[in-house]
Amino acid sequence: xxxxxxxxxxxxxxxxxxxxxxxxxxxxxxxxxxxxxxxxxxxxxxxxxxxxxxxxxxxxxxxxxxxxxxxxxxxxxxxxxxxxxxxxxxxxxxxxxxxxxxxxxxxxxxxxxxxxxxxxxxxxxxxxxxxxxxxxxxxxxxxxxxxxxxxxxxxxxxxxxxxxxxxxxxxxxxxxxxxxxxxxxxxxxxxxxxxxxxxxxxxxxxxxxxxxxxxxxxxxxxxxxxxxxxxxxxxxxxxxxxxxxxxxxxxxxxxxxxxxxxxxxxxxxxxxxxxxxxxxxxxxxxxxxxxxxxxxxxxxxxxxxxxxxxxxxxxxxxxxxxxxxxxxxxxxxxxxxxxxxxxxxxxxxxxxxxxxxxxxxxxxxxxxxxxxxxxxxxxxxxxxxxxxxxxxxxxxxxxxxxxxxxxxxxxxxxxxxxxxxxxxxxxxxxxxxxxxxxxxxxxx
Numbered sequence: 001x002x003x004x005x006x007x008x009x010x011x012x013x014x015x016x017x018x019x020x021x022x023x024x025x026x027x028x029x030x031x032x033x034x035x036x037x038x039x040x041x042x043x044x045x046x047x048x049x050x051x052x053x054x055x056x057x058x059x060x061x062x063x064x065x066x067x068x069x070x071x072x073x074x075x076x077x078x079x080x081x082x083x084x085x086x087x088x089x090x091x092x093x094x095x096x097x098x099x100x101x102x103x104x105x106x107x108x109x110x111x112x113x114x115x116x117x118x119x120x121x122x123x124x125x126x127x128x129x130x131x132x133x134x135x136x137x138x139x140x141x142x143x144x145x146x147x148x149x150x151x152x153x154x155x156x157x158x159x160x161x162x163x164x165x166x167x168x169x170x171x172x173x174x175x176x177x178x179x180x181x182x183x184x185x186x187x188x189x190x191x192x193x194x195x196x197x198x199x200x201x202x203x204x205x206x207x208x209x210x211x212x213x214x215x216x217x218x219x220x221x222x223x224x225x226x227x228x229x230x231x232x233x234x235x236x237x238x239x240x241x242x243x244x245x246x247x248x249x250x251x252x253x254x255x256x257x258x259x260x261x262x263x264x265x266x267x268x269x270x271x272x273x274x275x276x277x278x279x280x281x282x283x284x285x286x287x288x289x290x291x292x293x294x295x296x297x298x299x300x301x302x303x304x305x306x307x308x309x310x311x312x313x314x315x316x317x318x319x320x321x322x323x324x325x326x327x328x329x330x331x332x333x334x335x336x337x338x339x340x341x342x343x344x345x346x347x348x349x350x351x352x353x354x355x356x357x358x359x360x361x362x363x364x365x366x367x368x369x370x371x372x373x374x375x376x377x378x379x380x381x382x383x384x385x386x387x388x389x390x391x392x393x394x395x396x397x398x399x400x401x402x403x404x405x406x407x408x409x410x411x412x413x414x415x416x417x418x419x420x421x422x423x424x425x426x427x428x429x430x431x432x433x434x435x436x437x438x439x440x441x442x443x444x
Contacts, residue, residue, distance in 0.1 A: 008247055011254040016055060018261040023054035025268040032275040086155045093133035093159050100126040100166050107173050116177045123170045130163050168250070175246045178239035264420050270339070270374065271401065274394055277338055278369070290333040290342055290367050294433045297328055300406060301388050301428040307413065309345040313363035315352065315413045317406070329434070333367055340374050340394055342367040354396050360404070360415050370395045375431060390426040392418075404429075 027049045033039030083094035103126055107119040138156060281287065297320060298307040305317035306328040320328040326346040333342035333351075343352040344367075351364045353371030364371050376389040396402030396415050403426030405416040416422050 008251055008254070011251055011258065015254055015258055015261070018258060018265060019054045020051070021265055022261065022268065023049065023051050025265065025272055026054075028272050029268070029275065032272065032279060035279055083159075086159075087152055089137045090152075090155045090159060093130055093137055096126065096130040096133050097159060097162055097166065100130060100163075104166060104169055104173065107170065107177070110177055113178075116174065120170070120174055127163065127167060127170075130159070134159060134163075172243075172246050172250070175239070175243040179236070179243045180239075260420060263423070267401075267418070267420070267423070271399070273339060274372075274374075275399070277340075281335070281338075288335040288337070290335045292331050292344075293334050293341075294332045295346070296330055296332055296434060297432045298330060298391070299430045299432065301430055302406075303411070305411075307429070309347050309350075309352075309362045311348070313348060313350060313361050315360055315362060317411050317413070339378075340372040341378070342371050343373055354393055354402075354415060358396070358415070360393070360413055374401070378431075388428040388430060390423060391429055392426075403427075 030043060030049050034043045083091070083098070086094055100123065103119060103122050107116065107123060110116040110119055134156065138152075299305070299320075300307065300317055303317060306320040307330075308316055308318035308320075308325075308327040310316060310327070318328065319325070323329070329346040330352070331344040331346065333344060334340075344350070345352065345362050348362060349365075350362050351367050351371040352360070352362045352373070353364050353368075355361050355363070355370075372394045374392045374394050376391075377387045378389075391404045392401045393404070393415050394401045397418050400418040402415040402418055403422050405414055405425060406412070406427040407414065416426060
């Protein structure tokens with residue numbers, strides 16, 4: 001249990017570090033945006049990035065630390081001032097949560113199973129009381145969907161989040177108390193068995209002077225002691241199992257959170273790096289010119305079809321019949337020290353990018369900002385060939401980027417949104433860099 005608690009603490013530290021890194025990246029993006037006139041104006045009329053909006057308290061509301069034995073200690077006492085800003089209709093629910101968290105502090109101090117059971121029952125009643133007050137505050141719906149005011153919705157969400165955190169704390173405390181009490185019960189049982197008076201004809205089941213009954217009673221007593229020891233061990237194992245189950249559930253949630261935050265941080269880092277590269281590129285007297293680094297094909301993983309260019313400058317999925325089918329061959333252009341690339345069609349010699357109206361097309365005769373792309377697992381020598389990757393148009397969505405999506409109904413190709421949820425919906429592609437013979441054929 002102690003090792004699981006240490007692992008949970010390490011995961012919580014990693015989760016908080018991810019939040020802090022998100023703050024640093026957003027702060028850097030704001031500073032880079034302020035280096036342009038339009039970005040400076042946008043910063044003047046937008047809220048500054050505050051660390052308090054990203055990094056919360058070290059422990060959830062009502063959560064405590066661990067004592068020297070690795071069990072849950074007393075939770076932090078609640079304060080009525082943290083809910084003083086809530087609207088009047090939510091004050092009863094806030095007071096109910098405060099009462100709930102106060103009872104959690106009592107639950108953490110329980111020493112006997114009877115005390116833990118009584119406090120757990122009270123916690124369940126207080127949790128139901130909070131939900132009842134929340135249903136009354138939102139008109140009886142119980143889901144907050146009927147609340148119209150923004151401030152009321154934020155208050156409802158805050159109280160519901162604090163209630164869920166308090167419920168999780170209660171589960172951890174109950175499991176930790178059971179494990180601690182089982183451990184203490186096992187120690188006391190061992191001491192009691194060691195100090196138990198020896199069996200004599202006077203305190204045994206013997207009814208006569210014969211030693212037969214006395215020996216039988218001694219065997220029965222030994223069996224009772226053995227069964228008591230097994231019962232104590234099983235109770236202790238049950239408590240440890242419940243505590244480990246709660247710990248693993250908590251760690252599973254932390255791992256999912258860290259995974260999503262890591263993906264988000266990766267995308268934010270790329271956005272900040274691209275903005276910095278643009279500023280450096282504009283500040284140079286001699287601009288780096290793009291160079292053709294490879295010829296490649298782009299194959300849709302799910303359908304097995306290739307990204308092709310039409311004679312009219314559109315994009316669609318189609319087949320690939322070798323170098324005689326130039327519609328499916330693209331030249332990869334890259335500037336020196338840049339992570340973005342340009343994709344030029346061999347068929348039309350135009351660049352793929354976003355139009356002024358936001359549509360995807362292959363109609364530009366020059367490689368500019370609207371024709372910049374970023375490919376995951378990207379290289380120029382083919383070592384990433386065979387890896388599934390998503391492709392982003394970095395100039396879409398006001399510089400935040402947009403992932404290429406495929407409409408499964410008609411197979412059309414379009415630019416979607418940015419962010420983690422949009423990336424999950426993005427189409428996966430397989431980039432194949434053509435070898436020297438194919439490359440020479442493609443140049444012709």
